[in-house]
Amino acid sequence: MINVGIVGGAGYTAGELIRLLVHHPKVNLSFINSTSNAGNKVTDVHSGLYGDCDLIFTNELPFDKIDVLFLCTAHGDSIKFLENQKLPSTLKIIDFSMDYRFQRDDNDFIYGLPELNREQIKHAQKIANPGCFATCIQLSLLPLANKQLITSDVMVNAITGSTGAGVKPRPTAHFSWRDNNLSIYNAFTHRHVPEVKQSITQLQANFNKAIDFIPYRGDFPRGIFTTLVTKIDLGINEIQQIYKDYYKNEPFTHLIDMDLDLKQVVNTNKCLIQLQKHENKLLIVSCLDNLLKGASGQAVQNMNLMFNLNESLGLNLKANAF
Numbered sequence: 001m002i003n004v005g006i007v008g009g010a011g012y013t014a015g016e017l018i019r020l021l022v023h024h025p026k027v028n029l030s031f032i033n034s035t036s037n038a039g040n041k042v043t044d045v046h047s048g049l050y051g052d053c054d055l056i057f058t059n060e061l062p063f064d065k066i067d068v069l070f071l072c073t074a075h076g077d078s079i080k081f082l083e084n085q086k087l088p089s090t091l092k093i094i095d096f097s098m099d100y101r102f103q104r105d106d107n108d109f110i111y112g113l114p115e116l117n118r119e120q121i122k123h124a125q126k127i128a129n130p131g132c133f134a135t136c137i138q139l140s141l142l143p144l145a146n147k148q149l150i151t152s153d154v155m156v157n158a159i160t161g162s163t164g165a166g167v168k169p170r171p172t173a174h175f176s177w178r179d180n181n182l183s184i185y186n187a188f189t190h191r192h193v194p195e196v197k198q199s200i201t202q203l204q205a206n207f208n209k210a211i212d213f214i215p216y217r218g219d220f221p222r223g224i225f226t227t228l229v230t231k232i233d234l235g236i237n238e239i240q241q242i243y244k245d246y247y248k249n250e251p252f253t254h255l256i257d258m259d260l261d262l263k264q265v266v267n268t269n270k271c272l273i274q275l276q277k278h279e280n281k282l283l284i285v286s287c288l289d290n291l292l293k294g295a296s297g298q299a300v301q302n303m304n305l306m307f308n309l310n311e312s313l314g315l316n317l318k319a320n321a322f
Contacts, residue, residue, distance in 0.1 A: 132294025
């Protein structure tokens with residue numbers, strides 16, 4: 001069994017992670033750390049786990065009792081946490097924040113996008129789990145980058161559910177503001193753009209075009225729906241074959257012919273992609289669940305790879321029928 005610890009256990013992604021891990025056949029959930037909820041039942045915060053989890057939040061960190069540590073901490077907090085802890089040399093780490101996603105000389109984390117870095121993940125000790133928008137956009141573009149085909153700017157529009165803003169209350173996350181409403185934020189400057197570019201250049205080293213990303217706040221709780229437009233001279237059949245070849249062995253990323261909607265992916269670890277050609281423009285439509293394939297589901301997928309398990313283990317989740 002894999003003994004697991006979680007730090008930052010009170011947020012949305014932590015709740016989804018706990019839901020996955022308590023039902024994972026190879027996992028023993030050893031502790032869930034939350035300084036603000038220490039002593040409270042996990043179900044006091046994540047009430048959907050009644051009957052599944054009887055653990056109590058702790059402010060202790062018994063690293064010697066675990067094999068892997070999940071950091072469900074805010075951006076900027078993970079690096080502070082790790083700098084102030086003495087960890088066992090064999091402990092594996094999967095970090096949800098953006099603190100270690102970018103390559104640099106002092107960073108020994110592997111970027112945890114299995115469709116890009118599967119072999120490195122298998123042998124990694126530390127994983128930087130990708131961002132939710134970044135995952136959806138990257139999976140939309142990797143097959144083209146792999147064939148050196150992104151030769152013009154990419155226009156991206158993507159809408160995300162309110163859980164993407166985290167559990168901490170803020171004006172744009174309140175139901176009364178978000179319901180029946182729509183807005184954009186961080187147009188052209190979203191922090192996931194450099195993350196996407198880093199992955200594209202990993203496959204297409206000469207990539208130097210713009211990714212013009214306009215993110216939207218949606219009036220629904222979970223899911224990401226993305227449209228991307230770029231120019232390409234190939235015909236639709238040839239482009240579709242490129243995507244089919246790239247994703248032919250992927251358990252969670254699928255090219256489909258039908259029109260997409262969020263309900264096809266919510267509560268699953270899937271990313272679905274549809275392609276359309278309009279004269280010389282390629283429209284790429286993609287969607288995923290921001291809390292699963294965009295966060296906790298992908299983290300469990302990474303854990304499975306790190307421990308030489310079937311990467312789908314514990315992740316065969318079904319979308320809602322209605």
